[in-house]
Amino acid sequence: PKVAVLPGDGIGPEIVAEAVRVLRVVAPDIELTEALVGGAAYDATGHPLPPETLELCKASDAVLLGAVGGPKWDVIPDPNLRPERGALLPLRKHLGLYANLRPAICYPALAAASSLKPELLEGGLDVLVVRELTGGMYFGLPKENDGNRAVDTCVYTKDEIVRIAHVGFQAAQKRGKKLCSVDKQNVLMTSVLWRATVEEVAKEYPDVQLSHLLVDNAAMQLVRWPKQFDVIVTENLFGDILSDQAAMLTGSLGMLPSASLGTGTFGLYEPCHGSAPDIAGKGIANPLATILSVAMLLRYSFGRETEAKRIETAVEAVLGAGLRTPDIAQSGEATVGTIAMADAVLAQL
Amino acid sequence: PKVAVLPGDGIGPEIVAEAVRVLRVVAPDIELTEALVGGAAYDATGHPLPPETLELCKASDAVLLGAVGGPKWDVIPDPNLRPERGALLPLRKHLGLYANLRPAICYPALAAASSLKPELLEGGLDVLVVRELTGGMYFGLPKENDGNRAVDTCVYTKDEIVRIAHVGFQAAQKRGKKLCSVDKQNVLMTSVLWRATVEEVAKEYPDVQLSHLLVDNAAMQLVRWPKQFDVIVTENLFGDILSDQAAMLTGSLGMLPSASLGTGTFGLYEPCHGSAPDIAGKGIANPLATILSVAMLLRYSFGRETEAKRIETAVEAVLGAGLRTPDIAQSGEATVGTIAMADAVLAQL
């Protein structure tokens, strides 16, 4: 088994280094190969996604990614050479990663870090956002800007909606059996097709309770009563917005992993938080979201549920023991750095 | 001075009736003419925006709208005859209402109704979302769906961005002098044009502090620390989502008015909440958002600041006296109905 390791930019290298230590202990048989991506790759090679990196990913069974981007590369004149548009989006597209799973979990030990009143989080919060990742406005053509008029195009085919709907329903089947599909069908034609298609696919999942919300209402309901949700399935751009909103609601952003899957077992795994250039190199970044991404990698790409659970249990134990990096600490609480946090996880394993 | 009054659907007629009573007392010289819109118009005439209604609006100085839509009309086979796509969007487009002002204010008396922890709302919350209302994915062509593939198009011209940017900067000048422009410039070409144009317009407003946020980050920041915002300016769809999210964060949704403005002083005014079909006809809807929309109407379309303030002061007094419709009551608090609430406002005037 082979995993490509792409540390990337900002805090990426620091947190990936710790996640790799965990992976080596839990699954020593997996072969790890590092490659450049993002601003780091641009600086070294002139392109944020060098062909070798893409080849390595294609030749691997899974990819572990840190994060890409930072102010240094926001000013690259050709936007197609910036880390996001030049590396992250092409990786998703070329690797066919159409299903992005973003769990928004509030760890009870961290509930105090949430903006929400404690009564809204009682008993924890566990929402899974299933975001379509290779369609919609991100990739639709034409996409142009002549300085006086700009155009983006949102395109969805029925097939694209069918396959992500299945991911949503199957995820719901394994959890609370409730799926909420989010669209804007009172305005968008792609949403009219989205809703009709999800309704059709629903017939294959009579055990899942399906509901629909308009995206503006979904943004309200997430604030009003997030526990009403089990699994949310939605298109690319809405998923970008709602998954970040949901992640921040938990107060546990530094803890949240993500998986991007295609057909088969190949997947790309990365923390939900970004490259956090402001704290890069300080040794204080929270490695837990990346460590938990390793758990997702073991579960989804290798079917190694036991090892995945081992990591998740270790992380919970460390939190329970009160270890906190600055991002999840309440004012006055003692904090540890990136390496000490990972050491604590390793000690639990 | 002439105002067209369009009660619409659901709770629309109930709340508009009360707002009209207030308007008659405060500005008895204004001539009011009622017309059909939305599902009510569809049922009566076969179209949700009859030509007479549009003509009346065009011949008026301002429009007071209740709300349109409801499950009854969601199933009209031709989506272009449904209230939203057949009445609301054409009204905005035909009347040239490109600037939608949505204040998200947390009334200190209602802070307990918010999902947010009290410390995040200390001293109140007052964010103004300026949403572009006649461009973007709402109106861009092609817009099509053949059942197998659907397309929506997001188009922005520089002129459209320039004029809404001015609205944003001028609103900020009159308030906290901070403007946050929200886009998704790492993915969308329309956002690249948006950001560059806002930067250009900024040169005319050296007294306003401009910042930019990506829409996913904006959704997070609204949750994390909403008081960091003064005025937010953004495109149509992002404004739809973020203004609803911000409104719900305040906990005062039933209190929030909105103004949709074009060039000149013409404007359309409506509550931010919708037609609430579930409570229609029960006499319990909160009329305050519509009453406060009348205040905005007097201010923006007629420059009658004194009368606007009179209404706003009366509403605050009524809240201060503890009157609550069910939507803003805490459990256990006594509530009043739509008419009693409006009576209380009138008694204050």
Ligand SMILES: CC(C)[C@H](C(=O)O)[C@@H](O)C(=O)O
């Ligand atoms: C960096 C950006 C292009 C990306 C996206 O919008 O998909 C990010 O926000 C994410 O959610 O992974």
Ligand SMILES: CC(C)[C@H](C(=O)O)[C@@H](O)C(=O)O
């Ligand atoms: C009803 C709908 C078309 C409308 C919109 O999306 O603009 C509504 O959500 C609003 O915000 O006024």
